[in-house]
Amino acid sequence: MRFVLAPGHRGDVIYGKELLHGLNPGHVIADRAYDAEHFHDTILDAGAVPVIPPRPQRRRPHACNWRLYKERNLVERFFAKLKQFRRVATRYDKLLVNFRGFVIIAAITIWLT
Template sequence: RSRGGRNTKIHAIPDAKGRLLSLTLTGGEAHDCPVSEPLIDTTKAPKKFLADKAYDSAELRKALKKRGTKPVIPNKFNRKKPFSFSKKAYKERHLIENAFCRLEDFRRIATRYDRLARNFAASIYLVAAVVWWIL
């Protein structure tokens, strides 16, 4: 439980079709960057890594470049030395949001009825398998 009640963040890596390749749960107060590197290491190295401003860190960019992946992450407003990124490639990020919307099409995921994180994770894995099968 966090201060606001039961909440969790779903961290996931979808492919170009919106199917989830890898996912994990954290507490709702957890930041995105520390979880991203172990999650990225579980998948094959893609050509591009699309993410939002929450994933803007020099360490993550360095790890992605080491794997041969081009980071397409916009800069936070307070970054001293901004990195360049392809705005054209960033327009593809709606596919990531669509993958999360497909998860939340299932009421059990959207409302988070489960008390235990392991039960909620099991529901997400089941829904991800169904979505993989449909697409």
């Protein structure tokens, strides 16, 4: 698992390339926020297949494997479990390094249970 902590007001798609760097994925499943031409190209350059639903305003939408896209619910359920940790949900830690450390501990705890 790989993650980047980012400010809440920033779009997620700008961190996509950083998250994919060094990985060899077969498919990249993401939500509509990641439906950008440059991100599709980044995924294809990594040798993976993008599974991203097209935004409604796209003139020429990309194909999306909806059956595979349903697996994305695992990610959303993981975030819901992560937010059960009060320290993560309220972000008590002032320093990013401390917050990141606790997110890692919480993720390991979820994985082990």
